Amino acid sequence: MSVLSWLLDLLYPPKCVLCRKLLTGKGPVCPHCMDKLPEFDGAAPSVRFTSGGAVSFFYEGQLRESFLRFKFGGSAFYAQTYGAWMAHTIRDRLAGKYDVLTWAPVSRARKRKRGYDQSALLCREIGTQLRLEPIQTLRKIKDPPAQSTLADAAQRRANVSGAYRAEQPERFAGKRVLIIDDIVTTGATLAECSRTLLQAGASDVVYAAFAAPRIQD
Structure with a gap:
């Protein structure tokens, strides 16, 4: 030391x-x-416009409280731990299914308010662990209300419709894209990001998320 x-x-x-x-x-x-x-067990939530995905944890208990400190409380350094955990999940469940690494970005206004883009930080650490440089493939061009404030899947889909624009499409055209997000609930954000990437030329999209809520039977 x-x-x-x-x-x-x-x-x-x-x-x-x-x-x-x-x-x-x-x-x-x-x-x-x-x-x-x-730890998340079972199949990852199905997300439209993706061919598959992987989730590391259930969004509950102390893990949830810890994540809220990361996302809203300024604990940006948590990304190093979270990203390493996610990289382990990706190696285990998504190996050989992607060529390009990217993330689902927040809007400029939200990044300015928080001081950072939490998914970009996760993606950077994942890239370090996987030895794959992240590429910014999307920009959020709208700043709609937070998805967590909306009650159902239809509202969430409408809320993010047209919210993203593809960036640097020449860098992922014809390639398989792995997109990183923090929490997957209805999958509306990831679906809109994936739709935008496919429309811009990506051949396939898979996703990795830090956590997802536990579905009650």
């Missing part, structure tokens, strides 16, 4: 990304939380 790292740990003791208790060992998550990670 360098002197600088030692001093930083002394001044700002590392805390668990999930429960925020002080860490006594190595790694970003304490053993208790690691054992209780709500």
Whole structure:
């Protein structure tokens, strides 16, 4: 450990990304939380205009609270941990199914308000882990109400209709695109992004999301 790292740990003791208790060992998550990670099992949610996808976790409990701190609370550094977890899922479930790595972007207004685009941060870390440079293939040209404020799938689809524009289509034309998003609920955002990419020349689209709600039987 360098002197600088030692001093930083002394001044700002590392805390668990999930429960925020002080860490006594190595790694970003304490053993208790690691054992209780709500890993996503089963098939990923079906999303229109994609040929498949992968989800890392169920969106619940301390993981959900942790993610809200990442997305809205300024904890941008969580992307390093989340992105590494997502890269593991991608290697396991989507290997050989993509050529290009990209993300579902937020609007400029939302990025300015938060200080960063959370999906872009996740994508950057995933790219580091997979040794694949991310490409910005989409720009959000509208700033509609947040999807989480809308009650049903039809409203969410209408809310994002025409919200994205393809960027640098020559870099993904005829290629298979892996698009990164944070939370997949109805899949409306990912579907609109994927539709835009296919219309601009992508040969196929698959997705990876950090988490999805647990569907109650």
